[in-house]
Amino acid sequence: MPPKKKSSKKRSNRKILDAFQIAERAQNPDANSEDGSDYGSDDDLQVHDGILDARRFVKDAPEDFEDEELDSDEALGSDDDYDVLNSKFSQSIRDKAKKKKLGKLDLSENEESEDEGYASIDESKLVTLSEAWDMDDRDLQKTQASKPNEVVLDDDAWESESEEESSSEESESEEEESDEEDIFANDEEEEEDDVNLTSTVSRLKSTIKIPKEKRRLIVESREENEYNLPTAGGATLSLADMISAVDGGDQDAILIDSESKSLETPLPKRIQVRHDRAAAYELAKDEVDKWKDTVQSNRQAEVLKFPMNKPEIHDTATTFRSDVVPTTDLEVKVQEVLKQSALIDDSKEATFEEIAVAKLSPEEMKKRTAELRLMRELMFRDEKRAKRIKKIKSKQYHKIKKKERLRNQELVESDDEDTEDHDLNRARERMTLKHKTQSSWAKSMIKSGLTKDANNRAELEEMLRQGEKLRAKQMGFEDGEQSNDEVSDIEREYDQDDEDDSVRSKLGKGVMGMDFMKKAEERAKQENLQQLAMLKKDDLELFDEDDGSVNVTKNQGRRVYVPTTNQEEILEINRTVHEQVEQDQAKSLTNKLSSKFTKKIASNEAVASTDEPEEDSSNPWLSTTTTQTEKSTKVTTIEKESSKLAKAAAKLAKQKQKKHNNRTQEALIDMNDTLAVSSGIHDSGDEEEQDEDVPKMFTQKDLIKQAFAGDDVVSEFEAEKKRVIEDEDDYEEDLSMPGWGDWAGGSNKKSKKRKIVRKVDGVVQKDKRKDKNLKNVIINERVNKKNLKYQSSEVPYPFESREQYERSLRMPVGQQWTSRETHQKLTMPRVIVKQGTVIDPLKAPFK
Amino acid sequence: MALTGKMGSYDRDGTSKYERGDSRKAKFTKDKKLRSNLKKMDNQYKEALRSAAGTDLLLQEEAGFLEAEDEMEKTFKFKQDEIAEAVDSSTANKKFDLKLPEFGPYTIDYSRNGRQLLIGGRKGHVASIDWRTGALDCELHLNETVNAVKYLHNDQYFAVAQKKYTFIYDKQGIELHRLNQHIESTLLEFLPYHFLLATAGNTGFLKYHDVSTGVLVSEIKTKLGPTQAMKQNPWNAVIHLGHGNGTVSLWAPNMPDPLVKIQSCRGPIRDLAIDREGKYMAVSGTDKTLKIWDLRKLKEVDHYYTQTPANSLDISDTGLLSVGWGPHVTIWKDVLKQRQSNPYMNHLIAGSKIEKSKFVPFEDILGVGHQQGFSSIIVPGSGEANYDALELNPYETAKQRQQQEVRSLINKLSPDTISLDPNVIGTVDKRATSIRLKPNQINELSTEEGSSKMDIRPEVKGKNSALRSHLRKKRQNVIDQRKVRIEKNLKMEKEARQRKYRQDKGIPEEKDLLGPALARFK
Structure with a gap:
């Protein structure tokens, strides 16, 4: 069919054109400016483009578009674009706009690309502007022919102009068509022998003329309806036309087979939808099933650790890794360079150390390592100590510590040749002369008797004290060492008195200066000294007299546990x-x-002298003094006159005692004495022993039986057991009422009395008792109700039988009963989330 | 042998001794999920066993016993001095004697970890001692009869059964509590996992006192006269009492009757002892018998005679039985397993009757309290060689002790859980519901819940206003102005209320009999 051919041809043309445009753009972007100037020359054309578009929409909509909204949108959009274009005469934008326009035209033409937006427009489907115009014109002609009553809003001049243009354009377009065909042909030829693009482009440029746009508004009076068939050109479709197509040998057109059945009626909507749903479900299921394994494995997992996939550890400058594998290009390069320059050899690195070590002898090496270890240890300890001390918050402690430090410093200073400082201190001391009463100030104070003034007196005393302190220092005493000993304190005072006597005598001429006071003081002093001497003597004597008895009973009954020493x-x-x-x-x-x-x-x-072996006194309990247990020795006096009997008795007694003594001394237990084997239950293997035991055993048993003859506990127990068995057994209860049924009073004849008996369950039946076969044992079979609350009445849910449930109980979880490993494993929470991490949703492993 | 993973399925030796419960294979189940769960559990169990068997490696210490070189040599002929010479000095130092002739006889107790020794002289001398170092914690002279002494859960507290009451002292010897309910108790026991102090004595009552809350949990009348002996079964915390008629009765605090009664002797029971695993009991009676009972089957296993009635029995962790009779202490080895013809060891404390002998936990030492004081003797192989520091740590620090105390308090068991077979807890008993909750019991429960203290009650004005208290004052014969006024006002209020009530109910007011003129004098 010719129209189809034409369309195919058109498509090919389009393709070529597209190719051309692309090529052109690629070839010389500068050419655009030329193009642009062409377009730019007819501005009004562009301005009226919107109108044109609208018209076309009105005309084509019934034919081509199902989605009107979309198109209108597009149209509007394009309008906007053109507005922009008008306002700014930017070339690039205009170029773009051109492209868009082309695309839109193409849209209007091709049903295939109906639904696609601008974004999806294929470049190959673009149509050149000229072509579009051609098509438009054709349509226009048709409509004009079919509709004489068409109203044209344009003014006459414009119409005429447009008519002229259209006519001219028609001819042009025809020419173009032919040209295009030629070009196509040429193209084909050229494709065969190495296509020269540039020449083609130039040729095309010369041939293609972009036509002027026609501005026309056509209003269709016809109603829009789906039954309104497009009867373009007034030609109506007749049966003959259709038949002719079949007869004309067109292979595509066939008559429908008369024997073919009519289409079945479609399924009801509801069922259709159901089928759809089923199909959709299948699809969805397939999709979801892909997750099945993952979900299952997660469900079965004992522990889920989130995040599931460990995030990659990003290397920072600080992370140290031995297995550095270069990943980035830069790293690879650096690595290569390093390798080439032999800087990255582990063995070499090691050799340096090895050489250093190899020079040392093993002893030296050992010494060195020991030293190092010692140093490290010391440092570590010091650090620990410092930390601990730093933690102490006690003010008291720090005060003491500070004092100590200062004192140490002082000592060090005195030792050291830190002379300047020392000298300075000395000088200062000398200047102030605070330690002696020989200073002029002190002298003057004493002379003038100003010492009665409290302040001055205090200062003087302070001086004296200082002096004392210094003296003590000279002696090598520590601060406060002497203060403990009161006696020596007093003595010292007196000593000092001698020294400072002259001073004191001058101290004041008051009451203390008088003669009788002095005498009294002297007397008191003498007395005191005497006493001191006494005390000292006592002190020494106390130690002299001590003879080592440490366990002094201070309190009756209270023992003092002090190790007894030598x-x-x-x-x-x-x-x-x-x-x-x-x-x-x-x-x-x-x-x-x-x-x-x-x-x-x-x-x-x-x-040297005490080389004697010392007794081990590590355990104070091991008292060495063992007191011999006193043995009461009965003294029996046997005289010659005494009778034979008495003699014999005495002899016997002696023997007995001897035997007894022997036994206690040896502290040995004769087996026969300690243990008598009862033959009642066991037949022990040693018959000899048994034989030995037999007589004694009999006597013992007899004795016991004699001893406990009175209280027959065994029979009592048995009676109790019997009673318990009876009490706890099932019993029958007679519910028959006395007198019931004997309406006529006590009759002589025996009536058949029905006994109403109820059986009451006891604790346990007689023959089901646990202690049925146990002698001398009563087991309480009553249920401990309080225990029952720790039991379950039924097997808990997931388990089906008691065995299964109790099987699950047999493994304790607590760390006292299992190994640590098991405990940790069993108590691990099912879900562990690492804190502070972002947990990504599950990733599909199947993708 | 296939290795699968870290905890592979390979077997390890010695798993059998860690097995619990039924080792048979579980029955097949149709339920897939349950089956897989059961399988998983079985695997876990197996792993646990294997892991536990693996820890055997850590138990390095071995218990060793005295061994005779030939047939002629008898271990019971070794004397303590000889042993002390043979053993290392640290062990030899543990053998010592305390000569305390004044306040004897001495009863003794060791703290649960064996560090502290508590001695109590009958005449009132009580001392707590760190016996290894000899450091005295406290020493008391109570001037009162001391019948028994017992450490509580650690060495920080101890209970002393004195003449009338039982007292609790702390480590410094400060009296903390006087347990007024425990009168004339002569025997003390402490259940460490339930924090229960059990006392028994002349009254024939067995009383359980919770020492953590201070509540008397239960007092049970034994109806068998003064109790002669008391020991606990360490396995199930059941208390065994020995009575004057030769029976041994087993008690739980939640049962008014004895769980089991055993007629063991013809005469009064002197003492009894139960081994660590709760399998055997040794009972000595005044009839000079010494019987070994199997507590699982409740059958007599063995039967010995002592020359004099055995006063004191104790079973060590390794199963040695010490028997104190007269001035002798005899130690028997393997006596629970099979019949013995010779004792393992023998010791005589000449001229001093044995009052109480006790093995030191985790030490090869037996402490003997006797008439003349206390002696500690070496018994090789008597102590558990490997201690579990999570349970009892003989070398624990103060911090560890505190933590252990807290932990054990958290894990404290309810006294209800005590039963003959502790394994029943958690198991299925069909009677559980039918017996546990009857309908009326449920109702009681619900009413109890309703009247709980947590309910929100309407705020009601208290009854003790200043006015009422003024009226209520005891000096009612004094009539003052205020009182009169108040009474008058109250009366008027009351009348007004009544009037209002009548009005609301629609009851017509009584006709004024006096008429309007006199009504105001009413």
Whole structure:
């Protein structure tokens, strides 16, 4: 058929044109400007484009468009675009607009691309503007021919012009068509022998003329209706026409077979929808089934750890990894460079150290490592200690600590050659002379008797105290060491008194200065000194007299648990105490030193002398003194005159006692004495032993039987058991009422009385008791109701039988009963979420 | 042998001793899910067994016993001095004697981890001692008869059964409580997992006192006269009492009757002892018998005679039985398993009757309290060699002790859970519902719930207003102005109320008999 051919031809033309346009764009973007100028020259054409579009829409809509809305939108959109174009004469935008327009035209033409938006427009389907115009014209002609009553709103001039144009264009378009065909042919030829694009483009440029647009508005008076067939050109479709198509040998057109059945009536909507749903369900199911494995595995998993897939650990500068595998290009390059320059050799790195180590001897090496270890240990400890001390919040502690530190510093300073500081201090002290009463200020104070003033007096006292302190320092005492000993304190005071006597005498001329006061003071002093001497003596004596009895009972009944120590030890302790006391008493430094020296010697001697083996006193309970148990020795006096009987009795008694003594001394238990085997239950293997035992056993048993003859506990117990069995057994209850049925009173003849008996369940039946076969045992079979609340009356749900349930109970979870591993495993929560991480939704593993 | 995964399915030796319950294969079930669950559980169980068997490796210590070199040598002829010479010095140091002749005889107790020793002299001398170091925690002279002493859950508290009451002291010897309900108790036991102090004595009552809450849990009348002996079964916390008629009765705090009654001796029971696993019981009577009972079958296993009635029995963790009779202490080995003809060891404390002998937990030492004081003797193999520090730690620090205390308090068991077979808890008993809750019981429950303290009640003005208290004052004979006024006002109020009530009900007012003129004097 010719029209079809034409359409195919048209398509090919279009293709070519498209290709051309693309090629052109690719070739010289500059050419656009030329093109643009062409287009730009007829501005009004562009302006009226919107009108044109509308008209076409009105005309084509019934034929081509099902979705009117879309099109109108598009049309509007395009309008907007053109507005933009008008306002800004930007070339690029206009180019774009052109493309769009083309696309839209194409849309109107092709049913295939109805639903596609701009975005989806294929470039191959684009139609050149000229072609579009051709088509439009053709349509227009048809409509004009069919509808004479068409109203044209345009003014006459325009109409005429347009008519002229249309005529001219028609001819042009015909020409074009032919040209295009030619071009096509040429193209084909050229395709065969290496297509020269540039030449084609230039040729096309010369041939193709973009036609002018016609501005026309056609109003159709006909109603829009689905039954309104388009009867374009006034030609009506007749049967003959259709038949002719069949007869004309057109292979595509066939007559429907007369024998073919009529189409079945479509299924009811409801069922159709159901089928659709079923199909959709199948699809959805397939889709969802893909998750099945994942879901199942997650469900069966004992523990789910989120995030499921561990996030990649991003390397930072700080992360150290031994297995560095270069991933990025840069890393690869760096790695290569490093390798080439032999910088990245582990073995080499190691060799340096090896060489260093190899030089050392093993002893040295050991020493070095030991040193290092020691250092590390020390550092670690120091660090720990510092940390611990830093933590202490006690103010008191810190105060003491500070004092100590200062004192240490002082000591160090005195030791060190930190002379400047030291000198400065000395100088300051000297300047102030705060430690002596020889200073001019002090002298003047004393002279003028200003010491009665409280302030001055205090200051003076302070001075004296300072001096005392310094003196103590000279002696080598620590601060506050002496303050413990009151006695020596007093003594010291007196000593000082001697020194400062002159000072004190001048201190005041008040009451203290008077003669009788002085005398009294002197007397008191003498007395005190005497007492002191006494005390000292006592002190020493106390140690002398101590003879080592430590367990002094202070309180009746209260024992003092103090380890009993050796006499020698005590002596030694006493000796050392003596020495110390003596040392304390040594006043002068020289005295002290000498005493120390002698003490050292003495102690050495002591060490040498005490080489005796010391008793182990680590356990205070091991008392060494064992008191012998007193044995009461009955003294029996046997005289010659005494009778034979008495003699024999005495002898027997002696023997007995001897035997007894022997036994206690040896503390040995004769087996026969300790244990008598009862043959009642067991037949032990050793018959000999049994034989030995037999007589004794009999006697014992007899004795026991005799001893407990009175209370027959066994029979009592049996009676009790019988009673319990009876009580707890099922029993029958007679519910028959007395007198019931004997209406006529006590009759002589025996009436058949129906006994109404109810059986009541007891605790347990006689023959089902647990202690049925147990002798001497009564088992309580009553149910412990309070225990029952810890039991379940039925097998809990997922289990089907008691065995299954109890099987599940047999594994304890607590850490006391299982290994740690098991405990942790069994108590692990099912879902573990790592805190602070983003948990992504489950990823499909099948994709 | 196929290895699958970390906890593979390979077998390990020695799993059998960790097995619990039924080892038979479970029956096949149709339910797929249940089946897989059961399978999973079985696997877990197997793994647990294997893992437990794996921990055997950690139990390095072994118990060793005295062994004779040949037939002629008898272990019971070894004397303590000889043993002390042979053993290492640290063990030898643990053998010591306390000579306390004044306040004897001494009863003793060791703390649960064996660190502390508590001695109680009959005449009122009580002392708590860290016996290894010899450090004295406290020493008391109570000037009262002391019948029994017992440490509670740790060495921080101990109970002393004195002449009339039972007292609880702390480690410093400060009296914390006087248990007024426990009168004339002579025997003390402590159930560590239930925190129950059980006392029995001359009154014939068995009383359970919760020492964590201070509540008397139950008091049970034994109806068998003064109780002679009391020991607990460590396995199920059942208390065994020995009575004057030769019966041993087994008690739980929630049952008014004994669970089991055993006629063991003809004469009064002197003492009894139960082994750690709760399988055997040794009973000694005044009839000089010493019987071994199997507590599972409740059958007599063995029967011995002692020369004099055994006063004190104790079974160590390893199953050694110490029998104190007269001045002797005899120690028997394997006596629970089979009949023995010779004792394992023997010790004589000359001239001093044994009052109480007790094995030290986790030590090869037996402590003996006697007339003249206390002695601790070496018994090789008597202590459990491997202790579980999570349970009882002989070397625990103060911190650990505190934590253990808290943990054990959290895990405290209810006294209701005590029963002859502790394994029934959690199992299925068909009687459970039918017996547990009857309809009226349910109603009671619901009413109880309704009247709970948590209910919101309408706010009602208290009855004790100042006015009423003024009226209520005891000095009613004093009539003051205020009182008169108040009474008058109250009367008027009351009348007004009544009038209003009548009005509301529509009851017509009584006719004024006096008439309007006199009505105002009413």
